[in-house]
Amino acid sequence: MNSLAASIRVPAALPAAMAFLCLSAVAAAQEETRAGGLEEVIVTAQKREQSLQDVSLAVSAIESSSLTENFVLSLEDIQHIAPSMTFGNSLGFAKVFIRGIGLNEQTTGIDPSVALHVDGAVINQPVGHFTSVFDLDRVEILRGPQGTLYGRNATGGSINLITAKPTDTFEGYARATAGNYDLFVAEAALSGPFTEAIRGRVAMRSNNRNGYGINEATGTNVDDADTIAARAHLQFDVTDDIDLLLSGEIFDESDRALGLKYKRETYTNWASFPPAQAALARPLGLGGFPVRTRNFASEFDPSSEIETWSTTGTLTWRLNERFTLVNIANYRDVDSTFIQDLDMSSIVNGVATTGQPPSIQTRFISSHQSSDELQLQYSSDALNGLFALFYFKEGLTGDNRSGQTPGVRSEPIQRVVLVGKGEAESFAAFAHLTYNLTDTLAVKAGGRYTDEKRSIQNSGRIQLIVAGMLGAILNQALQDEETFSEFTSLGGLEWRPRADMLLYYTYAEGFKAGVGLLGQFETGIAEPETVQSHEIGVKSEWLERRVTANAAVFHYNLQNLQLGRTLPDPARGFINRFENAGGLKGDGVETELKWLPTDRLRFAAAVDYLEAKFTHFETVDQFNPLLAITPMGSAPLTSYAGNRPRNSPEWAYSIAGAYDVPLASEARLTLAADLSYKSEQFFSEFNDPVEGTGAYTLLDARISYVAANERWTASLWGKNLTDELVESGSFAVSLSRTIGRTYLPPRTYGVTFDYQF
Numbered sequence: 001m002n003s004l005a006a007s008i009r010v011p012a013a014l015p016a017a018m019a020f021l022c023l024s025a026v027a028a029a030q031e032e033t034r035a036g037g038l039e040e041v042i043v044t045a046q047k048r049e050q051s052l053q054d055v056s057l058a059v060s061a062i063e064s065s066s067l068t069e070n071f072v073l074s075l076e077d078i079q080h081i082a083p084s085m086t087f088g089n090s091l092g093f094a095k096v097f098i099r100g101i102g103l104n105e106q107t108t109g110i111d112p113s114v115a116l117h118v119d120g121a122v123i124n125q126p127v128g129h130f131t132s133v134f135d136l137d138r139v140e141i142l143r144g145p146q147g148t149l150y151g152r153n154a155t156g157g158s159i160n161l162i163t164a165k166p167t168d169t170f171e172g173y174a175r176a177t178a179g180n181y182d183l184f185v186a187e188a189a190l191s192g193p194f195t196e197a198i199r200g201r202v203a204m205r206s207n208n209r210n211g212y213g214i215n216e217a218t219g220t221n222v223d224d225a226d227t228i229a230a231r232a233h234l235q236f237d238v239t240d241d242i243d244l245l246l247s248g249e250i251f252d253e254s255d256r257a258l259g260l261k262y263k264r265e266t267y268t269n270w271a272s273f274p275p276a277q278a279a280l281a282r283p284l285g286l287g288g289f290p291v292r293t294r295n296f297a298s299e300f301d302p303s304s305e306i307e308t309w310s311t312t313g314t315l316t317w318r319l320n321e322r323f324t325l326v327n328i329a330n331y332r333d334v335d336s337t338f339i340q341d342l343d344m345s346s347i348v349n350g351v352a353t354t355g356q357p358p359s360i361q362t363r364f365i366s367s368h369q370s371s372d373e374l375q376l377q378y379s380s381d382a383l384n385g386l387f388a389l390f391y392f393k394e395g396l397t398g399d400n401r402s403g404q405t406p407g408v409r410s411e412p413i414q415r416v417v418l419v420g421k422g423e424a425e426s427f428a429a430f431a432h433l434t435y436n437l438t439d440t441l442a443v444k445a446g447g448r449y450t451d452e453k454r455s456i457q458n459s460g461r462i463q464l465i466v467a468g469m470l471g472a473i474l475n476q477a478l479q480d481e482e483t484f485s486e487f488t489s490l491g492g493l494e495w496r497p498r499a500d501m502l503l504y505y506t507y508a509e510g511f512k513a514g515v516g517l518l519g520q521f522e523t524g525i526a527e528p529e530t531v532q533s534h535e536i537g538v539k540s541e542w543l544e545r546r547v548t549a550n551a552a553v554f555h556y557n558l559q560n561l562q563l564g565r566t567l568p569d570p571a572r573g574f575i576n577r578f579e580n581a582g583g584l585k586g587d588g589v590e591t592e593l594k595w596l597p598t599d600r601l602r603f604a605a606a607v608d609y610l611e612a613k614f615t616h617f618e619t620v621d622q623f624n625p626l627l628a629i630t631p632m633g634s635a636p637l638t639s640y641a642g643n644r645p646r647n648s649p650e651w652a653y654s655i656a657g658a659y660d661v662p663l664a665s666e667a668r669l670t671l672a673a674d675l676s677y678k679s680e681q682f683f684s685e686f687n688d689p690v691e692g693t694g695a696y697t698l699l700d701a702r703i704s705y706v707a708a709n710e711r712w713t714a715s716l717w718g719k720n721l722t723d724e725l726v727e728s729g730s731f732a733v734s735l736s737r738t739i740g741r742t743y744l745p746p747r748t749y750g751v752t753f754d755y756q757f
Helices: 002-007 013-029 064-069 275-281
Strands: 059-063 085-090 093-098 114-118 136-143 157-163 171-179 183-193 198-209 225-237 242-255 303-318 323-341 360-379 383-403 416-436 441-466 469-498 501-512 529-542 547-559 562-569 573-580 583-595 601-616 651-662 668-678 696-706 712-719 727-731 740-743 748-756
Touching: 059 064, 064 136, 085 740, 093 114, 441 501
Parallel strands: 085 727, 114 157
Antiparallel strands: 059 136, 085 093, 136 157, 171 183, 171 748, 183 198, 198 225, 225 242, 242 303, 303 323, 323 360, 360 383, 383 416, 416 441, 441 469, 469 501, 501 529, 529 547, 547 583, 562 573, 583 601, 601 651, 651 668, 668 696, 696 712, 712 748, 727 740
16 A cells, blocks of 8 residues: 555645644633543444444444434435545435445446445335434444445445434433424434333434425426434333334435436537437427526426335344344335436427427336344353344336326336336355454454345337437347355454554455346346455544544455446437446545543544545446447447546545533533535546536534533534535436536525423
């Protein structure tokens, strides 16, 4: 990694921001005497309760209080607290990236490379990743390949949502937020015992607001929010050694969010196209475009509907002082309907009025998944271990069509009908062991065997285009079935040179089975994605636990990165293609710092550097005009070795500070500010600036009044106070140089009232 240090370029804003924090902290520290230290953060990243500082993994923990203070409503908000994670979305798919590895597709059938777990149970479909972020105890973000600790293996990392559990005493909270864009969020939870052996907890959140823009053709609010979520836990102490936790969760969204926004004509160079393609391209985009970037201009309003429900049963049986048996059984159902206008303008759709093909897209996704994870945990002074068996099965349906009547599956004149069914069945056995060789030195080892079967059955029809007009109907079908098996390993060392410092080295391998797109006919199931990772880290405490400083340096090599693209086709208009992209390597440094200069003043900072690039990647350039007349099989290949992966900024950091001002009534005011930065990133492997976003900095701030009994809190907050326009995802349609985009929220502000009882 000698070249890594030489290539690091520090963003200009970072030194100034760090210097400001240091000077502020020193000044405040002179005002009062130190006492106490930072609170200990307990995590279960290694399937047992540990202090975060004792975990020899690169893991970030975000506690419940931080989620509330930062007004976190989704995974998208978490990326500003934990810069090692990048969140984007396109066509309603959550795209989570860690260390340059993540979801590279927005078509049904692709598993994410970063797994999302809720209380140990995986949510496999990316359209389901917008749920569950409420009434949490904490969020744990594990970076690097995971396979020996969690049932669903992942090549990029794992995000674990740990929900708040039933309590022995009656307690709860009620929280209400009102803000601009007519925002109103209501959240509440109630927890406590029914009997000495039975406890329960219920929680809900409702999120409603007007849109960040309007549809200028219809006057309707778009990019709005209308969601409701609820969760219930029921915990039974069956015996002194056996307890059972039953959990249920529902989520419902029905709004006009997630639709792509277009800023100008699709084919800006249409005159250079062959005559047949120019006839198709020229009229598109001439119906008008929005005046404001966040607006739509379409005769049809977009629509996003997600319904999901889940049940989980967790049985814990303490066999004796050393052995514990845990079983996590889960079933989850996800249904999504997404509708939008793909003609990129307010031109009226339909052959009868324009002579052009209808372009309203309706996408249905239905997933039914079940999983069971059986763990045997062992704990002693010298040895800690986990032995587990895991089973996962999912049935998936994808239905993507373009036609004149949105949301209708049976209409015969729909021009494009792409339907697919897929099934995944996976079995795994894995183990993770840590053995203390001495009081200061430990060795860890792990392994995983995965056997996974995949199948896809695709059918569909596309009405061909002849000289810009509708022609004959082409019926298509594709079936494929593959079985994959792989053994992956983990090994490492832990060394404590002193009680408050941990040094570690970890080698880990990751594996993601081959997958295939539903409703596409060019390629079948791709090859598996594999990764080998090396990581050296340090976790340390200083100044009587007034400072914690953690860092990790990593290097990885990934083979057969799975990604898909939409490419133009001279007859069908476009095709979906899914392929393996050769090799990807990454080097990086991640640092986290917490500092408590005084009992009233606290700081937190995280700075990440990532140098990731393709080592070899040859594919067809989706913007090559020759594709308009050239069959895919004879299209020229271009090398993109050296390009960066998508959603992977070179630099990312977050800096947060808070100061408590005591009041005469023993209440207090808290003044807080948060700064987050990400450098330039791309939304495709071609590194075209048109598909990407420049560097940006977001500033959030809040003022909170906390009552003397600490039950009442009133907060005035603002997010993205400088109103930065930040793209969060894109989608290239055919040969378009104009990309459909999604954006992070604009400047928002409001007031939150919180009562703890």
